[in-house]
Amino acid sequence: MTRDIECSLIKRKVADAILKSVTVLPDDIRQGLADARRAESKPLSQELLDMLISNYKIAEEHHIPLCQDTGALCVYAEIGQDVHIIGGDVNQAISDAVSESYVNGFLRKSICSPLSRANTKDNSPAFIDWELVPGDRLRLLVVPKGGGCENMSCGTVLKVSDGIDGVRKYILQSVRTAASAPCPPYVLGVGIGGNLESCARLSKKALYDDIRSDSSDPLLSDMEKELKDTINATGIGTAGSGGDITCMRVRIRTFFTHITSLPVFVSFGCNSLRKAEVVI
Structure with a gap:
């Protein structure tokens, strides 16, 4: 039995995930930085690690980007074989979420033509990787990948x-x-x-x-x-x-x-x- 998922819902969820991903460092990376700080013996490196830890705390508190390079927006999608996407073009919906999030969120726009270098001015299109898996769920890993x-x-x-x-x-x-x-x-x-x-x-x-x-x-x-x-x-x-x-x-x-x-x-x-x- 198939399960319908609306493109509009996907677009909204991706847009929310983009704004979270650029401002809130994942728990496992926080732990990695904390472990690095405990293991580090060199004073300069300790100071730099303290700055990185302070940076992610400031970014989350003030809802500002962790890094000025807010990346190319990559989406790793696992779609269940029983999912039926309705209400439009899902790839376009994801790219529209990118465009709106980067423009309205005042995030740096880093996507351009590979040869002319003309900027798209909204950080779209998204780079989307699709994988078909069993089940009736859609899992999207939203990743702003810096250059x-x-x-x-x-x-x-x-x-x-x-x-x-x-x-x-x-x-x-x-x-x-x-x-x-x-x-x-x-x-x-x-x-x-x-x-x-x-x-x-x-x-x-x-x-x-x-x-x-x-x-x-x-x-x-x-x-x-x-x-x-x-x-x-x-x-x-x-x-x-x-x-x-x-x-x-x-x-x-x-x-x-x-x-x-x-x-x-x-x-x-x-x-x-x-x-x-x-x-x-």
Whole structure:
């Protein structure tokens, strides 16, 4: 039996989620910053972490953006196979929510043509990723993704002979290349497997997993912890200050791949990794 969901409801819920996501830091990222502050021993890095913690408190109290870069608006949508969307074009409804929220909320408009660089002046269109799942619910993860960390994301297809050690080396090479550009302490989302396109999606899904939870796969859980410790040993530190903590958490997702392929994709999420969930 299908369940009808109106486009107008989706638009309203997304608009509310946008304004929340740019002003209220998620609980797991708050915990990540608090843990980083407790673990940090360098005075300058401690001071910078105190500023980041103060910043998110001020943003929530005064309903102002956590960061001046209010991002490209990404929506990761999981639609139940028994959902029937009615009353219009759902992709347009989501982009209309973006336009209204960014214009009426006086948020920075950062979306432009890739070649002419002409700005759309309302931060639309949204970047929407659809996934069909069982059930009769619509889940939308609303993510304003800043350019600084997104610009350092990268991927490749390794040789199968590179193996797990090659995967680790590529991830760490990506971290060294990015240095302080992704605004550490950051979260690292890693995709392994699939093809290059689906691997990028895996890394983004991993990036927005709750950083307080552990992978159910012991191999991935150990790899996440090992990579985090190795990244923190680089000494990049908060905002490149040379401190103890560069990475709050590494999250990894995997999928089956072709016998001749070993795709890897790395996505960075800055210290204001913003996200808000809508379930209808």
